[in-house]
Amino acid sequence: MHLKIEDTRLSTLLNSIFIGILIGLIVSTFRLAIEHLLEISQSIYRLASSSWHWLALIVVINIILAVLVGLLVKTSPQISGSGIPQIEGQLSGEYEEKWWPVLWKKFTGGILAIGSGLMLGREGPSIQLGAVVGQGWSETLHYSGSQRRVLIAGGAAAGLSAAFNAPIASTLFVLEEIYHNFSPLVWISALTSAVVSNFVSLNFFGLTPVLAIRYPHSLPLGLYWHLIALGILLGLFGRLYQLCTLNLKKWYQKISFLPRWLHSLVPFITIIPIGILWPSYLGGGNSIITAIANKNPIFMTLFTLLIIRFIFSMVSYGSGLPGGIFLPILTLGAIFGALYVSIMANLNLIDIHYLPNFVIYAMAGYFAAIGKAPFTAILLITEMVGSLQHLMPLAVVALTAYIVLDLLGGEPIYESLLHQLVPTITATPSGPQDRVEIPIVEGSKLDGLAVRNISWPKESLLISIRRGSNSIIPSGDSVIKPGDTLIVTTHRGNRKKIAAHFAKIN
Structure with a gap:
């Protein structure tokens, strides 16, 4: 029996395992730091309820923290908020950010803001931390285009998985909410890195679910x-x-x-x-x-x-x-x-x-x-x-x-x-080539149309039709069917514009 694994999928698996381990360590440390700092903050607040000295200390500390974290955001606005919109924009070609400043500033700023007691979640920063680790690793390997996006998406899934110990949901979140595409390479990367980072996180926090709620009565x-x-x-x-x-x-x-x-x-x-x-x-x-x-x-x-x-x-x-x-x-x-x-x-x-x-x-x-x-x-x-x-x-x-x-x-x-x-979608007729995957759903207006009869946006080229496990080199007479995935190349800055064009007619 001859076992054959495609080189692309094998390299994706190996890269996903590596970034999963790395992200698991980073996000677990992030979680631990937030939990310990929050316990300290709550203890100081309890002391402040009976002593004005502790109250004065809290006021001074909070002002200092506000200025410090504010300066981090001022110098790197990309770390503002949850980070999930930034990752979604990056995967769609609308937005770019440098990975290293975001990594250390989001890590530091997130710990100080969330650990001090503000009503913010750790999951968004964890997703962005994971995504920038994936981006950094892809740039280290000189990846671009879809290879780079696959690692960014996988890193995002790993970040959420380590934050909540929910690898399956983390994979689906990236596919359903961030990437908007069930590309095989993306889900392989996302699931692999999510499972690996979850395993690392479990070694820090144990096997007890994050929200272990006991409910003995099933709803009639x-x-x-x-x-x-x-x-x-x-x-x-x-x-x-x-x-x-x-x-x-x-x-x-x-x-x-x-x-x-x-x-x-x-x-x-x-x-x-x-x-x-x-x-x-x-x-x-x-x-x-x-x-x-x-x-x-x-x-x-x-x-x-x-x-x-x-x-x-x-x-x-x-x-x-x-x-x-x-x-x-x-x-x-x-x-x-x-x-x-x-x-x-x-x-x-x-x-x-x-x-x-x-x-x-x-x-x-x-x-x-x-x-x-x-x-x-x-x-x-x-x-x-x-x-x-x-x-x-x-x-x-x-x-x-x-x-x-x-x-x-x-x-x-x-x-x-x-x-x-990113308020507007603008065309960028230059820059590196990238590709967009357009899934054809049941009931699509493209169902049954020949390639020559479809209105293709400028600066785009259909290079392949993925049908099941097969890839078809298209011609003008090729007919589109539900379940197909159209592989279209364009300039990186046009990815969102192309996707939006087909979303209207699909």
């Missing part, structure tokens, strides 16, 4: 109407979150007396009263999620927590500090799910014992709505919780929330943030 079928109601509410709440997030930069611009890089002072100062009164509310929120599921808080506690987390996650993210919205979104979803059960239990419409279930369901529904990535949401929560028992209710809530947000005109949040980062 007679209560499934609650899933529809919850999904509708999450869709509405998700659209509110989107609108607020997309207007944050505009609202911050009204603080005209501070330069943009010093907007970091706003969250670092305003978080102080929250830290003194409720130190456990600080940080990304994963400890809050497990606490809610295990302790069944009363209605007013949940309502207060929801308002505080919503407002201060906006204040934190809108300042441009390095930190994500991924984990804050899950935290808000968990609180909303618990609040829903609390209300329904008071109305005698559901038993309060189902609160942990709805914490889980609502996390998936809220992320599915805001990110418009229901598959990722279902798999992510399944891996983070560590149980397959809730797949059906997760799917019902996620799909309902997704449909509601779609009817309200919402777009995927990271794609919308990318449009703010």
